[in-house]
Amino acid sequence: MPIDNNLSARRLGTKLILPSLSFLVVTVCFFVSAANLMAQDDVAAPAEQDVVAVEAADLNISYLQWATDSLGWFYGLVFLGLSFTLVALFVMNLLTARRENVVPADLVDGFEKHLDAKQFQEAYDLAKTDESFLGHVLSAGLAKVSVGYSEAIESMQEVGEEENMRLEHRLSYLALIGTLSPMIGLLGTVSGMIDSFKLIANTATGAPDPQALAQGISTALFTTFVGLALAIPALAAYNLLRNRVARLVLEVGIVSEGLMSRFQKNPA
DSSP: OOHHHHHHHHHHHHHHHHHHHHHHHHHHHHHHHHHHHHHHHHHHHHHHHHHHHHHHHHHHHHHHHHHHHHHHHHHHHHHHHHHHHHHHHHHHHHTTTTTHHHSHHHHHHHHHHHTTTTTTTHHHHHHHHHOOOHHHHHHHHHTTTTTOOHHHHHHHHHHHHHHHHHHHHHHHEEEEEEEHHHHHHHHHHHHHHHHHHHHHHHSSSOOHHHHHHHHHHHHHHHHHHHHHHHHHHHHHHHHHHHHHHHHHHHHHHHHHHHHHHHGGGGGO
């Protein structure tokens, strides 16, 4: 009987241990799984918050930052260089096309006074030292007046054409920027559209990423916009300054021939 009792006790203990171990294993697995789920929730929650924060930051992006990102470093540097060059050329041509730099009133009055006083050498020195358009023309004509009036007029016309070409040459850079800017913008438009269609073509299933697709379209639109924004004022400034220069050149011809007309009958 004792043996039978011991055997029964062992069997009973074995039957009790197995369910206990199973319950313990299940309990441990439950807590481990719960801990893992809680850890994943803790990691996922900040990640979702970060995504929401990033999306909110993207929605609040400034217009300038959006334009800079869309243009990229290449088109950004090209248009920035063109804009600085445009401003510098406009200021330089505007100062050059001033009346004081083309037909200075002091030169006209002084030159005429010297001619009235028969001080031809002083008149020549005055015109020679003056760096204006009219000064170059008068000095060239007075240097040839001893040969003949027609030769003096011809020399004045040659110098006038040379000076006029110099002024128009400077103005032509404004027209060049006005022509190149929309062409560069068109290049960016084609490049951006190619990137967008490439993204669509490389998307095997589903719809392409809208943000990536919008990036190419933004590049296409912003390059066109900036190119036109540079071309319009460049062409407007070119035409306005060219008309002003044409009027001043015509005035130089009238004033110079009027001052030198006294040598037509009495050549020196």
